[in-house]
Amino acid sequence: MRGRATSLRRRLTWTLIGGAAVLAVLFYLVVRTYAQQIAQQGQDRILEASLTSLMDAAVVRDGEVEVDLPYAAFAMLDTAADDRVFYAMHRGDMLLTGYDGLVEGPFDPVPSLAFDTVGFAGAEVRLARLTRVLPASPASVVLTVSVAQTRDSLAGTLWAISVNAALFGGAFFVLAAGMALWTSRSTVRPLSQMAEAVARRGPRDLRPVVRAVPTELSPLVTSLNSLMTRLSASLTQSETFIAEAAHRVRTPLATVRTHAEATLMRVDKDENRAALRSMIRAIDESSRAAGQLLDHAMVTFRGDQLERRNVDLVGICRELVDRLTPVAEMKDLELVLRAEGPVEVQADPILIQNAVRNLIDNALKYSPPESEVRIEVGSDPVAILVCDEGAGFPAAQIAELSQRFQRGANAGDTVGSGLGLTIAQDVAEAHGGRLELVNIKGGGACAALYL
Ligand SMILES: Nc1ncnc2c1ncn2[C@@H]1O[C@H](COP(=O)(O)OP(=O)(O)OP(=O)(O)O)[C@@H](O)[C@H]1O
Ligand SMILES: [Mg+2]
Numbered sequence: 001m002r003g004r005a006t007s008l009r010r011r012l013t014w015t016l017i018g019g020a021a022v023l024a025v026l027f028y029l030v031v032r033t034y035a036q037q038i039a040q041q042g043q044d045r046i047l048e049a050s051l052t053s054l055m056d057a058a059v060v061r062d063g064e065v066e067v068d069l070p071y072a073a074f075a076m077l078d079t080a081a082d083d084r085v086f087y088a089m090h091r092g093d094m095l096l097t098g099y100d101g102l103v104e105g106p107f108d109p110v111p112s113l114a115f116d117t118v119g120f121a122g123a124e125v126r127l128a129r130l131t132r133v134l135p136a137s138p139a140s141v142v143l144t145v146s147v148a149q150t151r152d153s154l155a156g157t158l159w160a161i162s163v164n165a166a167l168f169g170g171a172f173f174v175l176a177a178g179m180a181l182w183t184s185r186s187t188v189r190p191l192s193q194m195a196e197a198v199a200r201r202g203p204r205d206l207r208p209v210v211r212a213v214p215t216e217l218s219p220l221v222t223s224l225n226s227l228m229t230r231l232s233a234s235l236t237q238s239e240t241f242i243a244e245a246a247h248r249v250r251t252p253l254a255t256v257r258t259h260a261e262a263t264l265m266r267v268d269k270d271e272n273r274a275a276l277r278s279m280i281r282a283i284d285e286s287s288r289a290a291g292q293l294l295d296h297a298m299v300t301f302r303g304d305q306l307e308r309r310n311v312d313l314v315g316i317c318r319e320l321v322d323r324l325t326p327v328a329e330m331k332d333l334e335l336v337l338r339a340e341g342p343v344e345v346q347a348d349p350i351l352i353q354n355a356v357r358n359l360i361d362n363a364l365k366y367s368p369p370e371s372e373v374r375i376e377v378g379s380d381p382v383a384i385l386v387c388d389e390g391a392g393f394p395a396a397q398i399a400e401l402s403q404r405f406q407r408g409a410n411a412g413d414t415v416g417s418g419l420g421l422t423i424a425q426d427v428a429e430a431h432g433g434r435l436e437l438v439n440i441k442g443g444g445a446c447a448a449l450y451l
Contacts, residue, residue, distance in 0.1 A: 009188040016180030023176070024169040031165035032158070039154050039161075040126075044115050047128035047147055050077055051113075054087065054145045060136035065091055065143060079153035086120060090144040098146070107131050107144045123150045190214050194221070206232040238301065246294040253287040284415045292419040295354055296404075299423050303430030308346040313384060313451075314339040314377050316353050321375060324360055332369040335360070339377040345451055347431055352451075355427035356384055358420035359447045363388035365414050366445065382433075387446040392439035402435060424449060 053073040059066050067089065077085045088098035093105030102120060108131055116127045125148040134141045190213050197211060208225040257280060264276045314337075321335045328335045356375075363373040367390030376385040393401060394408040401408055402421040424447065425435040433450040440446055 008191075009184045012184035012187060013180055016183060017177050020173050020176030020180060024173040027172065028162075028165045028169040031168075032162050035161040035165075036158055039157050043126055043149065043151070043154055044128065046076055047115070047126065047149060048113065048130075050074070050147050051128050051130040051145050054089070054147065055130055055132055055143070058089070058134065058143055058145070060134050060141050063136065063138070065089075065096060065134075065141060067097065069097075073147075077147070077149055079149075081153035081156050083150045083152050084121070084123070084125075085150075086125065086148040088146045090146075092142050102148055103127065103129060103144075103146045105144075107142065109133070109142045117151075118148075120148060125150050126154075190217060198224075206235070235305075242294055242298050242301065246291065249290040249294070250287055253283055253290070257283045257287070281413075281415070285417075288415050289417040292417045292423070295358075296419050296423050296426075299351060299354060299426050299430075302348055302351055303426055306351075306430050307348050309349060310344055311347050311349045311352065312342040312344050313347075313352065313382070314342050316349060317356060317375050317377055317384060320353065320356055320360060324357075324364070328364055328373065331364060333364060333367065334372045335375065336372055337375045337377075343377050343379045343382060345382050347451060351427045351430065352384075355424040355449055356386070358424050359384075359386035359449065362386075362420055362447065363390070363445070365416070366390050366410060382451045384449045384451075385446055386449075387440060387444055389444045392443060392445045393437050395439065398437055398439075401437060421447070 050073045053070055053076075054067075057067050057070045057073070074085055074087075077083070086099045086102050088100070088102040089096040090103070090105060090107060092109075093107060099120075107129075110131070111133060112129075112131050114129045116129075118125060118127050120127075127146060127148040129144060129146045131142065131144045134143055194209065194211065194213060194217065198209065201207075206228045208228055209221050213221055260276055260280050260283065264273060264280070267273055267276065317337055317339070321337050325335055360373065360375065363386050367373065367388035371389035373389075374385070374387045376387070377383075378385070391410060394410050397406075397408050400406050402425040404422045405418040406422075407416060407418040421435065421437070428435045428449050428451065431451045436448040436450065438446050438448070
């Protein structure tokens with residue numbers, strides 16, 4: 001797989017959770033700002049009412065301003081938090097009554113109402129100021145009334161609203177995050193279920209996927225199914241090709257060999273006979289190489305898709321011994337099978353047979369006449385041993401002999417392609433086992449196929 005792996009589920013989860021977090025914060029800020037505005041408007045309205053009633057209490061008599069401070073003007077400013085209230089009355093810029101320094105002139109000589117938030121007496125206060133022109137003779141009087149109130153009650157209300165908004169936002173976030181987790185999990189579930197179903201299949205199971213999937217996934221399933229169909233077709237094709245090719249290469253070679261041998265009988269000239277002999281040898285080499293290459297291809301192919309069946313290793317060996325005894329007898333060799341009862345394992349019989357045939361074939365090729373080749377089948381550990389009484393594997397090369405096309409120094413002019421041990425090793429590994437080559441002390445080679 002190329003590139004950095006990303007998780008759809010993680011991406012979906014984080015996007016949804018991120019969205020929920022942004023919404024929750026936005027909600028909190030909007031509620032807070034709005035609440036602040038409303039609360040401020042409430043306080044301003046009361047301050048305005050108080051100002052008006054103070055202003056209404058002022059009269060101008062003989063050019064002097066007289067005020068009888070109405071109790072109600074201050075009572076309406078009472079709050080639960082006992083906010084402090086300050087006031088001041090100015091005629092023009094001159095303080096008539098109230099707190100000095102609460103407001104500074106000069107005041108506008110035209111009627112006006114203004115609100116401001118300022119610091120006074122060590123606290124933050126909301127200040128309202130009303131200027132009116134009172135008609136009087138000889139000259140009208142400009143009167144400014146100011147009322148200020150601390151903001152403790154307002155801050156308390158705001159705090160309560162903020163806490164509630166935060167709680168509500170938090171609860172919304174938790175709920176949304178839970179839903180995000182659930183949504184992303186349930187969205188991705190069909191994908192992982194499909195992957196699991198495909199992964200659970202056996203290596204040769206190339207049936208199309210038929211489970212119901214969300215519509216977004218169906219193009220993937222369609223491509224997967226078409227890939228499976230093509231794969232299955234090409235597997236079947238290569239299987240038949242291997243068998244066919246083996247047959248087609250060996251048969252004509254065998255015919256050529258027969259003709260060459262017949263000709264050899266008829267010619268007398270030494271140089272012609274030598275030429276024919278090397279021709280026969282070349283045919284043998286080619287035939288052997290073709291056979292081993294095809295066997296190797298078959299082993300690789302079947303090993304990739306191992307089809308295990310219950311097989312009796314002793315049965316397989318006995319069959320091989322029976323089949324190869326005539327070959328052994330030509331060299332005065334004796335094939336001996338040693339086994340106690342059947343040894344049953346889960347394996348691919350064709351592969352096992354191929355591996356053991358190669359091991360016996362080696363023993364027959366590389367051991368001297370009139371000796372014995374032993375085939376032992378053990379059940380604990382499950383293994384097939386093929387031992388001979390020859391000179392053993394060339395010690396210096398023993399580690400490389402099972403590599404492809406590797407022949408030993410002792411191979412001399414025996415016909416071979418260097419693939420036999422490779423095949424045996426691949427078979428062992430396909431079954432989760434290994435091939436071990438050892439030389440016996442008193443002489444002889446032993447190849448052990450552990451399964
Ligand atoms: N029983 C044995 N005794 C001694 N040497 C052996 C024995 N079996 C294998 N060898 C050595 O290991 C080499 C590799 O064996 P391998 O079976 O892979 O190839 P090969 O026999 O030469 O060719 P082929 O592909 O036809 O089997 C042989 O060339 C030989 O040198
Ligand atoms: Mg061999």
